[in-house]
Amino acid sequence: MKRIVFLSGGIGSWAAGMRVMQxxxxxxxxxxxxxxxxxxxxxxxxxxxxxxxxxxxxxxEYIGGDLEWISVGKHIWQVFEEVRYMGNTRIDPCSRILKREAARKWIEKRFSPDEVTLYLGIDWTEEHRAKKCRDYWKPYHVEFPLINEPYLSKEDMCIWIEKYEVNRPRLYNMGFSHNNCGGFCVKGGQGHFYNLLKQIPERYSYHEAKQEELFLILGKRVPFIRRTIDKQINYLSLKEFREQIEKDELNNKETLIDIMDIGGCGCFNDI
Incomplete structure (x- = not known):
């Protein structure tokens, strides 16, 4: 029986792999x-x-076994352009094509469902996501090692890896909730993008420019940063979000953003 750990590069999938190894x-x-x-x-x-x-x-290597490194050969903005759709908090063609479908094709080409078990890094705080994952991967069997006791926080997992003298991913130290896509994610909320703007402004600028290019290609503006003011929902582009923050800071005005609105990554978890 082969055991496939979906290793994302984040601390959760590493900890899940360690539990499989143990x-x-x-x-x-x-x-x-x-x-x-x-x-x-x-x-x-x-x-x-x-x-x-x-x-x-x-x-x-602390998990052991083999490492398989696969890539579709394109990045997220190429995906959005090809499918002619700007990903958002509800629909994520980026992770569907670059992650889920790529992994499924790789697995189906090599293993029948009775030859392999799949392992995902969903933890005990995300147990509600498990059923959708199981349904998506049928007829393959999926397990979630971090749902079980002893329960671990992300900090617990980081302390665990540091016992092996391996530094935790730098994005965690910069306040990001995940270590995927360089801190960018179309599922991110206001707090997530505020942090990206302040911590890695040059990366924010790159994605802002790519989004503006995509709007021109699509012939319409379809932003994904959601903001609610007086019970009215509106959506901001990365450019509009940045300009609003800069305007408020210039005028010494409190910025009306929800710092706690993190949202964010769920490439294998949100189906």
């Missing part, structure tokens, strides 16, 4: 990493954060 050993483990850009693409803001690759390379 229970079954390393011999039959395959760590499957789906990259959101071409391997060896050196662009600093397209796809994953460079520190993710550092963390992945330093941490996966």
């Amino acid at each position: 229970k079954y050993g390393s011999e039959d483990i395959i760590n499957l990493f789906t990259d959101t850009k071409k391997k060896n693409d050196g662009h600093p803001h397209r796809g994953e954060d460079q520190d993710l690759y550092r963390f992945l390379n330093e941490s996966w």
Whole structure:
């Protein structure tokens, strides 16, 4: 029986893999990493954060087994252009094509459902996502090692990896809730993008420019940052969101954004 750990480059999937190793050993483990850009693409803001690759390379051998590194060969903005759709909090063609479908095709080509078990890094705080994942991956069997006791927080997992003298992913130290897509995610909320703007402004600028390019290609503006004022929902582009923050700061005015609105990544979890 092969055991495929969906290794995302984040601390949760690493901890899930470690629990699989502790229970079954390393011999039959395959760590499957789906990259959101071409391997060896050196662009600093397209796809994953460079520190993710550092963390992945330093941490996966503690799980053991094999590492399979796959890529569709395109990045998220190419996906949006090809499907002619701006991803948002509800529909994510980026993770569907670059993550879920890529992984499923790889698995189906090599294993029948009775030859393999799949493992995802959903933890005890996200148990509500498990049923959708099981339904999506049928007829393959899926397990979630972090749902079980002893329950671990993200900080617990980071302390765990640091016992092996491996530094946690730098994005966690910068206040991001996940370590995927370089801190960018169309499912992110106001607080998420405020943090990206303040922590990595050059990366925010890259995505802002790509979004404006996509709007021109689509022939319409379809932003995804949702903001509610006086019970009225409106949507802001990355450009509009940044300009509003800069305007408020220039006028010493309190910025009307919800810092606690994080949202964010769920590439394998939100189907």
